[in-house]
Amino acid sequence: MSIDARRVTPLEPVPGASARTGTDAPAGPAIQISEVSKSFGRGDGALLALDQISLTVAPGEFVTLIGASGCGKSTLLNLVAGLDQPTAGEVSAGGRQVALMFQESALFPWLSAARNIEMPMRAAGVPRAQRRERVAELLDIVHLSAFAGKQPHQLSGGMRQRVALARALAQDAEVLLMDEPFGALDAMTRDLLHEVLEGIWRRRQLTILFVTHEVREAVRLGDRVVLLSSRPGRVIGEFPVEFGRPRGMDDTKTVELAIKIKARLREEVVRHGS
């Protein structure tokens, strides 16, 4: 099948970490967002962040979300992660384990890279020997085996994001939510992390919902680019990315589609100018 077949190392399901059994994924969409609205505050001062958003993400799909400021991207991810409740509508990940990554690595500064990756497994009560084995494996996946003992402040931004990625994978999650994870990185590091992420996504058959404000990044990574309006956030466009992978940020096809999406995005921003 894939040239990567040799490197496929399906991890044992972790007892207690999730309800996952074997390789059989639960049936139905990986993420189902139905008519979801979310407002903050009450009465006249209430701010409607999301307005009847509906979005379905299939298992194994890579969906990128894009929008101008105030489109409620982060709010939406919080809802899917279960950190917050919608005001109306329903959000479901079908009982799948969900992991969340942010623009900042949010690593615990007092722990080494390896101990940070270990943390979700400690929270889940995975036995020590098994934890150690999986940490080594995850460090290898993000190419950081040589930096296992380093503290976060000794690592570069890109390395910290890879530790955060490994930590998210340590949750044994099938659904990965990413909130502008590469937004603060330099272009070269970001391009390389795109390749790393794409490889992990493919090998582990993850479902990814990826928020970004960089249109070309959205096209580079997504099977589908979903465009959100601002204040309140609504889905105003979907752009399937029909050409194959691997793609580059500067490929002609990527740029062409990005220009199309940017034009639509601009219309949306102009609407707020009047």
Add this chain to the structure above:
Amino acid sequence: MAADTSATPPPEAAIAGLDNLDAVPRQAKGRFWAKAWSASWPKLLALGLALAIWQLIHLSGYKSQILPGPAQTLPDLWNQLHHALLWQAVGITLRRALIGFALALVIGLVVGGLVSRIKPLRAGVGSLITALQTLPSIVWVPFGIILFGANTTAILFVIVMTAAPAIANGLIAGADYLPPLLLRAGKTMGLRRLSLYRHLIMPATLPAFVTGLKQGWAFGWHGLIAGEVVVIILGQPSLGVLLSNDQDQSDMAGAISIIIVILAIGIVVDMLFNVVNGRIRRRWGVAEGASNG
């Protein structure tokens, strides 16, 4: 898959290259003695300067009848160091300090923990605790004596009243500055209640807490000596009592000797706190001013 065999090399090599370029070079670790020397020579210099200024004042003849120079005082200190009385006093004072500080620690932890968790308390009691910290420690001495009598309990009370607010404040400050993003990250990875405290909130608040401990110790030490100078218990010589005796006998050399002992103990304890603090800060990456995303 045909698309996979394109010319793009795997990212590993480039990543390894970038990582090696990004890695913070290992700083050469000096030998223990070299480090100890570089840390202590400025202090020795300052000590020498202080002695020189003292000697100059003595030579200038200012109150020379009353104010002895180092040449008179240091032998007095040396003598006292050879007497059991001073060591007995140091022992009693330190024991009170430890007991009082332990009590303050427990009370500070309970109060700080409650105030940082309960919002209405945070608004009201929080500012009250800060106000308490501005009170000079000596004001608690009459209060303690009236409440408990002129005994050890009164002295311990003074320590608690001065040290506990600082300790509680350290805990509250730590909880206040807990980055919300870390809390969000902790919750998504499944940390709940007890495990959230154990693995996230406690270690995250540790630097602020240790700062509070250090401050609490300093305040408590002030309160303790103030209390001891006033509360004199028969058969229990303490540093405060020795100081008070020297005052009664107008023995300035003796008084300065005791002040030096009190100062030395304060400096040693402060150094211990600094070692702990430095270790934590280095580990957290605060010491180098490194930002952590």
